[in-house]
Amino acid sequence: MSILVNKNSKILVQGFTGTEGTFHATQMIEYGTNVVGGVTPGKGGTSHLDKPVFNTVADCVKTTAADTSIIFVPPAFAADAIMEAAEAGIKLVVCITEGIPVQDMVKVKNYLQGKSTRLVGPNCPGVITAGECKVGIMPGFVFIPGRIGIVSKSGTLTYEAADQVAKAGLGISTAVGIGGDPIIGTTTKEAVELFMNDPETDAIVMIGEIGGGMEAEAARWIKETGNKKPVVGFIAGQTAPPGRRMGHAGAIVGGADDTAAAKMKIMTECGIHVVSSPADIGKKMAEVIKK
Amino acid sequence: MNLHEYQAKELLKKYNVTVQEGFACSTVHEAEEAYRQIKTQYGSNFAVVKAQIHAGGRGKGTVKETGINGVKVAKSAEDVVDISKKLLGGTLVTLQTGPAGKVVNKILVAQDMYYDGVSDRKEFYLSILLDRTKGQNVIMYSTEGGMNIEDVAHDTPEKIFKEWVHPSGGLQGFQARKIAFNLGLSGDAFKNMVKFVTNLYHAYVGLDCSMLEINPLFKAADNKIVAVDCKMNLDENALMRHADLASLRDITEEDPTEVEAGKYNLNFVKLDGNVGCMVNGAGLAMATMDMIKLSGGEPANFLDVGGTANAQTVEAGFKIILKDPAVKAILINIFGGIVRCDRVAQGVIDAYKNLGNIHIPIIVRLQGTNAVEAKKLIDESGLEVQSAILLSEAADLVKKAVA
Numbered sequence: 001m002s003i004l005v006n007k008n009s010k011i012l013v014q015g016f017t018g019t020e021g022t023f024h025a026t027q028m029i030e031y032g033t034n035v036v037g038g039v040t041p042g043k044g045g046t047s048h049l050d051k052p053v054f055n056t057v058a059d060c061v062k063t064t065a066a067d068t069s070i071i072f073v074p075p076a077f078a079a080d081a082i083m084e085a086a087e088a089g090i091k092l093v094v095c096i097t098e099g100i101p102v103q104d105m106v107k108v109k110n111y112l113q114g115k116s117t118r119l120v121g122p123n124c125p126g127v128i129t130a131g132e133c134k135v136g137i138m139p140g141f142v143f144i145p146g147r148i149g150i151v152s153k154s155g156t157l158t159y160e161a162a163d164q165v166a167k168a169g170l171g172i173s174t175a176v177g178i179g180g181d182p183i184i185g186t187t188t189k190e191a192v193e194l195f196m197n198d199p200e201t202d203a204i205v206m207i208g209e210i211g212g213g214m215e216a217e218a219a220r221w222i223k224e225t226g227n228k229k230p231v232v233g234f235i236a237g238q239t240a241p242p243g244r245r246m247g248h249a250g251a252i253v254g255g256a257d258d259t260a261a262a263k264m265k266i267m268t269e270c271g272i273h274v275v276s277s278p279a280d281i282g283k284k285m286a287e288v289i290k291k
Numbered sequence: 292m293n294l295h296e297y298q299a300k301e302l303l304k305k306y307n308v309t310v311q312e313g314f315a316c317s318t319v320h321e322a323e324e325a326y327r328q329i330k331t332q333y334g335s336n337f338a339v340v341k342a343q344i345h346a347g348g349r350g351k352g353t354v355k356e357t358g359i360n361g362v363k364v365a366k367s368a369e370d371v372v373d374i375s376k377k378l379l380g381g382t383l384v385t386l387q388t389g390p391a392g393k394v395v396n397k398i399l400v401a402q403d404m405y406y407d408g409v410s411d412r413k414e415f416y417l418s419i420l421l422d423r424t425k426g427q428n429v430i431m432y433s434t435e436g437g438m439n440i441e442d443v444a445h446d447t448p449e450k451i452f453k454e455w456v457h458p459s460g461g462l463q464g465f466q467a468r469k470i471a472f473n474l475g476l477s478g479d480a481f482k483n484m485v486k487f488v489t490n491l492y493h494a495y496v497g498l499d500c501s502m503l504e505i506n507p508l509f510k511a512a513d514n515k516i517v518a519v520d521c522k523m524n525l526d527e528n529a530l531m532r533h534a535d536l537a538s539l540r541d542i543t544e545e546d547p548t549e550v551e552a553g554k555y556n557l558n559f560v561k562l563d564g565n566v567g568c569m570v571n572g573a574g575l576a577m578a579t580m581d582m583i584k585l586s587g588g589e590p591a592n593f594l595d596v597g598g599t600a601n602a603q604t605v606e607a608g609f610k611i612i613l614k615d616p617a618v619k620a621i622l623i624n625i626f627g628g629i630v631r632c633d634r635v636a637q638g639v640i641d642a643y644k645n646l647g648n649i650h651i652p653i654i655v656r657l658q659g660t661n662a663v664e665a666k667k668l669i670d671e672s673g674l675e676v677q678s679a680i681l682l683s684e685a686a687d688l689v690k691k692a693v694a
Contacts, residue, residue, distance in 0.1 A: 241562060
């Protein structure tokens, strides 16, 4: 089962024929991901990487029955691409694009309300279900199949965590990179909830960073629902100075939960196993699982 | 991207937002001329001279060299000359600049708004920003203007109001009226406030602001509603659709090393510690800084070299970090995914040889694709570089380096 994607997922690539789209679609196919086609407006009817290219997402869905989309289009057109995928009935949209204007994402978030489409990202490494399906840009070999779920705001830190989990003798069910932008589709809490309900996940690694209140929201939810599965947590940015852009919003709204210290405190109070060093994530998970 | 007050006010005027009028000046002569124009135009001997720097708290801040405050009222042309001389070229230190302060290259000579009239003057606060949790823009406002809003939020939270704006519907008339009522206005002042708020919201959206703050938002004695000060931040991701706004960037306000790093497409933030670091990915970079601290050092910088760490980026990173004499060691932490570690290792070796003369310990931690080959390359290079594969090993090496 795992979450979000598996070997039966049918993936379409938006921005298929571009440099990024081509490179990562190739890697995804090599991993064994079922890429059924792609979309590049104006190139419909051609073929790329031995897969059909369509002008619109709707055309692609009609022909291939694609249910998942990964987006590599440039930031100016990415919001439009997300909405097009949602309109065509895509169930899961993974947006890799970095640098989308915030006001565009305000519109997207609103547009998706009431629709059955789930968005992951933007500005994220994507989603991988180990050994089955890679919808993202992460190095597949790091994710050894197993029963630990990862949710993270960061790319390379996710790979680091997966690697440590593997070195501790454990493996990954699904890893979800939710992205580091101020407005993202799937929140930390939503990803944690999916893992809590997944019979193939035994424990969760939750990686956050300074800015926003998502980790606190997730932590409170975990406590309220009775800490059903152990969660190991890490917050990056304990040494980040206030007011500097390293993912920090710097606003009064939600300001109380903004710092790493504040988030770590709330997470600890909610029964999450918080590590202060990023080098201890795997070790801590092994320790917690044995109990 | 931060803008100066004078730049922000010019932009607001294009959206019919009433602002305290003034002239941005770079010389004492220009300031004197600006004063004459203001005197003729508004028939008052008073004018306000304000230092233009990217930091708040200017009124209470002082210029190191001359002891003058960053905002002064002038009563005559002689006053303007005297104040301008003391401000221009000086280093203004405020609560927000830190002890180093910021050099004043421009001043704004502006009309005095505190004239007498039919009604009382009032100072309010109003800002528009993004509520990340709701995914909506929020207008935050208060009857308590002219002071630090974070203090108001802390001491008297009941005096802060919030109005969320629907993403597709936009700001509605009833919302603008609610704001004006909550600020206790009536008559002409009420009407002017409704117009002001409506136009200000259009400016916020039209300019792709990430934050727009008017403090004080001023009700003059003739019931005009005016932006006396303005702090505007633009969303850098949106500059691609505002070619005209990109040119408003003032790099003299930024750390020169950060500006140089930007030229190499490196995401760099200067800090005060003794261990430099170079990392791929923002999250891992922050985590590496945290690890340096836990190992007994202090991070000297944040540096994300991005997805493609090669010899050029590594060399640029070295140069930038080594500019800081406080740096006693450098930790390079790369998790190679699609980028191969042996290539990065070769990049580090080449950069090290090109630069020569590196007299501080370099610790390289490479993990991921071809990590073992990479470690071998480094270990056999004959250079004074220590290598690690596990993050915990790197932490131990940092510990030794700073001990």
